[in-house]
């Protein structure tokens with residue numbers, strides 16, 4: 301997954317990061333086809349069709365309660381769709397048996413909306429559990445990886461703390477460190493920057509951009525933060541709660557420039573233009 | 575994979591060490607460690623630069639990053655300049671990001687070694703503290719109870735209903751099973767001994783008095799400690815974890831009245847009824863064993879039981895069951911309210927609620943037994 305030749309990027313110090321333009325070659329990573337999600341008889345969203353390309357920072361956006369977290373649970377195999385398909389590469393994710401699905405999802409890292417850290421383990425143990433389970437690294441190597449990941453989310457030095465001993469925003473970041481533990485091909489983030497201060501949120505955006513550019517990790521990010529959406533997003537889907545379906549997909553900046561849909565326009569401008 | 579990750583050290587000039595990396599530097603692919611570099615640096619006295627050349631790296635991930643991070647640490651320790659020659663741009667920037675927030679040195683927790691005496695002291699202080707907490711909790715509950723008697727306590731009647739249901743009807747099957755079996759066991763043991771004297775009929779006295787006066791209350795107490803006391807602790811503990819109890823407090827609603835009181839009331843009201851039921855089941859269990867003996871029939875057993883068991887026995891049994899109900903509810907609620915803020919703390923709370931309740935039940939049984947025997951009732 302690492303591509304050695306440095307990616308050309310004008311800014312060096314992490315200032316002025318521009319929305320990335322089209323990725324070199326577009327290779328579909330996840331394809332969602334005609335998807336309907338429902339809880340029992342209650343249909344949350346229907347007719348969803350979009351493609352997430354490898355190396356994309358894909359934003360799932362929409363108002364609160366429109367079904368973004370539900371969409372994520374379907375993409376990561378926790379809840380089956382009422383109708384439609386999800387393809388990872390060319391494999392029909394929900395058509396596979398449980399074991400095959402596990403194999404696919406093991407290559408993904410997930411950060412949950414509430415952090416979902418294991419409360420009986422220290423942060424270091426939280427991050428190292430996936431490494432201990434799925435790699436043959438020595439304890440010393442695992443320790444180094446843990447320290448690197450914790451430093452990447454700005455939590456260096458907090459390895460020995462328990463989740464109940466750190467703040468909500470720190471729990472979120474620790475959740476991100478755990479999601480990144482195995483250098484996954486895909487990272488799912490459910491509202492990563494909610495509850496973070498602006499500087500940490502910005503650093504998180506930088507991290508997301510770096511991972512997607514240098515390791516070509518595909519990022520699927522649920523977020524409401526407009527600043528983030530335009531900074532990191534290379535592609536997106538907009539779920540409209542009132543219509544119960546998606547109304548747009550594409551690069552967020554382009555969507556803002558081109559859309560005629562008043563709901564989407566309202567969303568992308570914080571309701572300032574009608 | 576054609577070639578593994580390799581590390582090559584050169585020394586173009588006395589002050590400079592070149593570290594060249596080749597191949598795929600990915601985690602778990604047996605990537606070289608920095609030990610080799612470290613020992614080389616140690617052996618070369620007057621080194622001033624380490625140049626890292628990563629142009630030949632074909633693929634990389636965190637494996638490369640941890641190697642570079644540890645190289646950086648070595649260089650910093652020896653005050654040697656670390657120069658980057660053609661490292662992957664992304665790797666360089668990720669390392670920068672990792673270094674952007676300096677490690678919180680003071681955050682690391684000091685693992686202090688405790689001596690035995692220190693431990694003993696801490697435990698003693700803890701013990702008195704927890705006795706104080708217990709008294710405080712009992713006091714607060716009493717205050718809430720008095721408030722309820724004057725009709726000013728805030729709690730939802732619907733909650734009380736649910737709690738009454740869960741500590742009565744839903745507990746019946748298990749209480750029935752346990753007390754029936756205990757009655758049978760008592761009868762079995764009694765029969766063997768009494769048969770030596772040909773006094774088998776007195777097994778009715780044995781089972782009747784033991785069940786009514788003591789065993790029914792204790793057995794229901796223990797069953798309810800495991801079943802309901804643990805559940806109370808887990809419920810309140812989870813509410814503590816989710817800050818639900820904080821939310822009640824900030825609304826000005828006392829958790830003691832809103833959560834603890836209905837649970838206490840529910841158990842204290844239902845325990846005597848359960849104990850009564852357990853009495854019947856225990857005596858029945860004894861009867862089943864006894865009438866297996868050809869010399870005893872049901873009528874005899876019944877008459878003997880009625881003759882043996884007095885009203886005092888029943889009164890003491892029911893009184894004990896109320897006490898046990900209060901103990902089980904108190905320990906469940908107290909451990910739940912004291913719960914820490916994590917899932918494992920909820921587990922601990924449930925465990926210690928059950929332990930506290932059972933210890934409390936046994937201790938109070940001893941006290942009640944001593945008092946009644948001194949009074950001669």
Ligand SMILES: Nc1ncnc2c1ncn2[C@@H]1O[C@H](COP(=O)(O)OP(=O)(O)OP(=O)(O)O)[C@@H](O)[C@H]1O
Nearest residue numbers: 339342344362363364365366367368369370371413
């Ligand atoms: N377990 C569930 N059972 C039934 N309905 C549910 C369940 N979870 C969510 N829902 C419903 O599904 C809808 C979408 O919920 P979801 O959590 O996906 O929203 P969301 O877009 O993530 O919102 P937010 O931005 O607030 O996190 C909501 O209307 C919610 O009522």
Ligand SMILES: [Mg+2]
Nearest residue numbers: 368369370413
């Ligand atoms: Mg959500």
